[in-house]
Structures are given as C-alpha cells and as structure tokens.
Amino acid sequence: MPGTVVVGLQWGDEGKGKVVDVLAENADFVVRFAGGANAGHTLVVEGRRLVFHLLPSGLLRAKTTCLLGAGMVLCPETLVEEMERAQELGIDLAGRLVISARAHVVTEYHKVIDGLREQNEGAIGTTLRGIGPAYEDRASRRGLQIGALGSQKTVEFALRGMYERALREGASRSELVEPDELATRYRDYAERLQPYLGDVSSLVHRGLVEGRQVLFEGAQGTLLDLGFGSYPYVTSSQTLSAAACTGVGVGPGAVSSVVGVLKVYTTRVGLGPFPTEASGAEVERLRRRGAEFGATTGRPRRCGWLDLPALRYAVRVNGVTELFLTKLDVLSGLEQIPVSVGYHVEGRLVQEVPCAPVDLDQVEPMYESLPGWADFPDDPRSFRDLPEAAVEYVRRIERETGVPVRFVSVGPDRRQVVAVSPQ
Ligand code: GDP
Ligand code: IMO
Numbered sequence: 001m002p003g004t005v006v007v008g009l010q011w012g013d014e015g016k017g018k019v020v021d022v023l024a025e026n027a028d029f030v031v032r033f034a035g036g037a038n039a040g041h042t043l044v045v046e047g048r049r050l051v052f053h054l055l056p057s058g059l060l061r062a063k064t065t066c067l068l069g070a071g072m073v074l075c076p077e078t079l080v081e082e083m084e085r086a087q088e089l090g091i092d093l094a095g096r097l098v099i100s101a102r103a104h105v106v107t108e109y110h111k112v113i114d115g116l117r118e119q120n121e122g123a124i125g126t127t128l129r130g131i132g133p134a135y136e137d138r139a140s141r142r143g144l145q146i147g148a149l150g151s152q153k154t155v156e157f158a159l160r161g162m163y164e165r166a167l168r169e170g171a172s173r174s175e176l177v178e179p180d181e182l183a184t185r186y187r188d189y190a191e192r193l194q195p196y197l198g199d200v201s202s203l204v205h206r207g208l209v210e211g212r213q214v215l216f217e218g219a220q221g222t223l224l225d226l227g228f229g230s231y232p233y234v235t236s237s238q239t240l241s242a243a244a245c246t247g248v249g250v251g252p253g254a255v256s257s258v259v260g261v262l263k264v265y266t267t268r269v270g271l272g273p274f275p276t277e278a279s280g281a282e283v284e285r286l287r288r289r290g291a292e293f294g295a296t297t298g299r300p301r302r303c304g305w306l307d308l309p310a311l312r313y314a315v316r317v318n319g320v321t322e323l324f325l326t327k328l329d330v331l332s333g334l335e336q337i338p339v340s341v342g343y344h345v346e347g348r349l350v351q352e353v354p355c356a357p358v359d360l361d362q363v364e365p366m367y368e369s370l371p372g373w374a375d376f377p378d379d380p381r382s383f384r385d386l387p388e389a390a391v392e393y394v395r396r397i398e399r400e401t402g403v404p405v406r407f408v409s410v411g412p413d414r415r416q417v418v419a420v421s422p423q
C-alpha cells in the first residue's frame, strides 16, 4: 500500500517542504496531519520562493489533491489568507483542496493566551501562533471544530468560553475582540471555507484502496514531539510518523514507508536543550551559509553539529525506512566537521537520547571530527559528482543508522537533488 510519511528527524526546519514538493511529483494526495501555522515549509521553484504554513507542500504539483487532516489546528484567517495568496499565484484550489471538518480552530484568544504565557516564567519560545492553547481546548473538549463554524450557537458558546479563559489568564478586555464580533467574522470564514470541507479520512482511505500514492506531510520534528521530544520544550501535538494515522484517520497499515528528513547539521528555534549547539563564529557561518532564519517568525535559528545519538533515536521512534538528507552544500568549505557520535551521561557512554529523568541538557556529546571538503559543484547531477569526503559523510550516516539514504538535497531549489545508489 503506497502510503509514505515524511517526517522531520530534528527540531523542525529540516527541509520537509522541499522534500514533499520533490516527492509529490509522483503523488496523488499530499496530506498534512498535525500542527498548524507554527510550521513554515519553504519551496523554491525556478527562483520563486514560497512558504506554506497550513497548506500542503504538494500544491505546486497540478495533479495532486491536497488535504488538511483532523489532527491539525487551523486559524481561519491565516488559512483564508494563505488560500487567497495561492490563488493569486495562479494555483487553482477548486477540487484540489479538502479540509477535514474535524480539524480544530485556533482563535485570537488562543494567540493572546500563548503570548501572555510567553512573557512569564516557563516561557519556551513558542511561535506565538496559539498552538498550545488550541490543542489544550481540543483535549479538554472545549474546542471548536472547523466543521462547526457554520453553527452560530456552537460558535458563540465556544468563543465565550475561550474569551473568559483568556481573561482569567490575565488578558485585558481592551486587547480582546468581543466574542459576538468574532462570531460575526467567523460567519464569513465559514461561508468561504464551506466548499472545501470534507471527510479527509475517507478520501485517503479510498485513495489507498485504489492504489493511489499518498504522501503524509509531517510538521515540526521528532524532538519537538509532545511525548518523545525534549519536554517541556516541545510543541503541543504529536509529530512522529505514527501521528500520520491518528491525524488523518487511517489505520497503521496505511503507511508503507517512512522518509526521515535530516539536515546534515542541526538547528533549533526557541528555547530548550541542544547538546551539539555550536558557538561564536561557527554559528554565524552555519547561519549565514544555510540562511538559518525561521520561515514563520524570522527568528535566527540556533545552529550546531550533527547529533548521531539524537538521529538514532529519531530513526527508531519513527520507524524510518529511508533518509532524505538536506543542506549538504552548506557544510562545504570546512576542513573538519565535528559530529557527535555518542553522549557521556553520568560517567557512561550512551548511543541514543536517554529516557527521563536524565534530560538532554545533562548529556555531554562525544565528538569525532570527520574530514570536510573545500568546493562543492554548482549544479551536481548525480551523487558521483559530489566530493569524496561529502560522499563519505553520507555513507557514514547510513552506517550509523542502518537506514539507506535515498536522496541528498544540495541547494534550496526543487531541482537541486541527487539520488543515492545503494551501497
Ligand atoms: P521545513 O520546515 O522542514 O519545511 O524547512 P524550512 O522551509 O523551515 O527550512 C529549510 C530551509 O532550507 C528553507 O529556506 C529551504 O529553502 C532551505 N533548503 C532546503 N534544502 C536545502 C538545501 O539542500 N540546501 C540549501 N542551501 N538550502 C536548502
Ligand atoms: P516546521 O514544520 C521549528 C517550535 C517553537 C518552540 C516550540 C513550541 O517549519 O519544521 P509552538 O508554537 O508549536 O507552541 O512552539 O516548537 N516549533 C518549531 N520549530 N520548526 C517548526 O515547524 C516549528 N513549530 C514549532 O520554536 O520552540
């Protein structure tokens, strides 16, 4: 059954948008299953750069139907704006975009609560998109499903509750839009979104039964997962490959392969532990060469080296069957490349992210220096065109994980990808 999950193996921003765009050439469906507009997925096609926050990265492939699953949280305003922007670019959404009526709504109140919490002790550096408070309302059964936007009574009741909770969290009345006014705005959004609402679970199921190619597009990354990430410095949803099933509404048998996307160094936005974080000029270099600024918030990303214990863990918890490496070009020009091959934890050497109560900020990476390479070809056409040391870097990742690398991305553009032949 041809269902493929694309999942980030680090702290997000691994290049999932580009990878999905590349793989979507042969896909019938691309479906997002978790997160919301905290995601920023970048596509570069013929010099044009596009960032999707809510819409799936398959949208530039004309034959592909794009779906938003029930596991997502959607701000109606952001969604409508993004749909309008896509239409302005000549992307026809009619019949190509389906939004699960079960996805939840992110409201102004969620964003205000997110912002207030980020000003207090316990801030984690969120994207301020209201993600945590929206998932909280979903879990506590006080949320609003997007399919209920047309029901005035349900909307008013839900918004009044959210408004009261925002006040209780310390928001002032003057900064909050009145629930009645917001409900009126939502009537308009409900009308505009109505034609796109549908049963995503059933569509994907039927597609798989008919033998169609389905790509499940992950958001965020493994180490931001609510259950298995660097808690509490995580997002509020499940980001692992298994969440593709619960976030869309299909059984585990729907997934036949899991493509893990790995940036060949590491970045993180927001607070929290980062064992292989670099410092000083090394960070500046990676950030400049890799253009490491958030696609959603514009924040400079923290930068550091490849972390093999974190990678082995990510491969295991996602059941990764193949790797798609990104940004190999960015490492060019380094004589030596430090890579963490293990962690020292309380006098022991461990091979993977340890389990609580040992925290990631208590581990000490053990580094090995791998040979770097000076120049990188401008437009490599095949894996053989890459410098020998770059090829060896890729092969080392395969040996360390036991998972084959299928593709390496060597620049931001859709065309800048080389296939890797099996060892
Ligand atoms: P995502 O959230 O995982 O989709 O990743 P982002 O779009 O937030 O960040 C990845 C960034 O790296 C974007 O600016 C991409 O255009 C860029 N990018 C992707 N692959 C490559 C690559 O192989 N080389 C370089 N130099 N940039 C890349
Ligand atoms: P993509 O899909 C990188 C991070 C935030 C913060 C934490 C919680 O583009 O890879 P949230 O707003 O979700 O409550 O923030 O998670 N974060 C991301 N970091 N890429 C993302 O998405 C992220 N989505 C959330 O920076 O540390």
Ligand code: MG
Binding pocket: 012, 013, 014, 039, 040, 041, 042, 295, 296
């Ligand atoms: Mg991103």
